[in-house]
Amino acid sequence: MELPALHLIPNKKLDKIIQFAFGTEDLRFSVGTTLVAEIDNQVAGFAFGYSNEMEERINDVWEQAVSKVDLPEKTALFTDTETFPNEWYLDSIAVSPIFRGKGVGTKLLHSLSERALKSNKSCIGLSVDLQNPLAEKLYSRIGYKKVGTTTISGHKYHHMQLEI
Structure with a gap:
């Protein structure tokens, strides 16, 4: 993701933010x-994701994590809505x-349907960078369809969805 704050936060502090956020039960x-x-x-x-109505709570956890390191008070990681209504959103996959080229990403993507259905969602959404056609090709091959274009932190993404 092209998030402006990531260019301002030193790697050691970013590591602490990530550790705190993923260390929370929330x-x-x-x-x-x-x-x-x-x-x-x-x-x-x-892979990490959540149902669309949880986005605000997810962002709150990240804001709390940012507050745990010595950064300017108004440092914000996420400033725009990423999810579309009524979807389970794939926030991150790596x-x-x-292990690249061994089908790990494909297996993770296929395992998302169960998580979405547990959240009472029949659709999985994601944002893919317009500058990453290989990722978009992978998502398309699995069945994701482009349903819109969105701007997140001033950067353009295709929003794709998979009906399950």
Whole structure:
């Protein structure tokens, strides 16, 4: 994601913010879902998402995390709405470089349907950078369809959805 704050926050402080946010019960168990793919006892990849009505609570957790490090009070990671109504939103997905090309991302994407249905959602949404056609091609191959274009922190993304 092209978030302006990420260019201003030193890596050590960003690591602390991430550790705090994912260390909270809210982010891990209440409002969000983290899926982890492991290969040979190593983290091969992860996916994180939530139902659209949880976006504000997710952002609150991140704001609390930012407040735990020495940054200007008004430092905001997320300033725009990312989700569309009535969807389970794939916020983040990443595959470790050593496991890329082994189907980890595809397996994670296929496992999202169960999470969405548990949240009473029949649609999974995501934002893909217009500058990342390979990711968009992967999502399209799995069945995601472009349903709009959105701007997040001044950067353009295609919003894609998969009906389940």
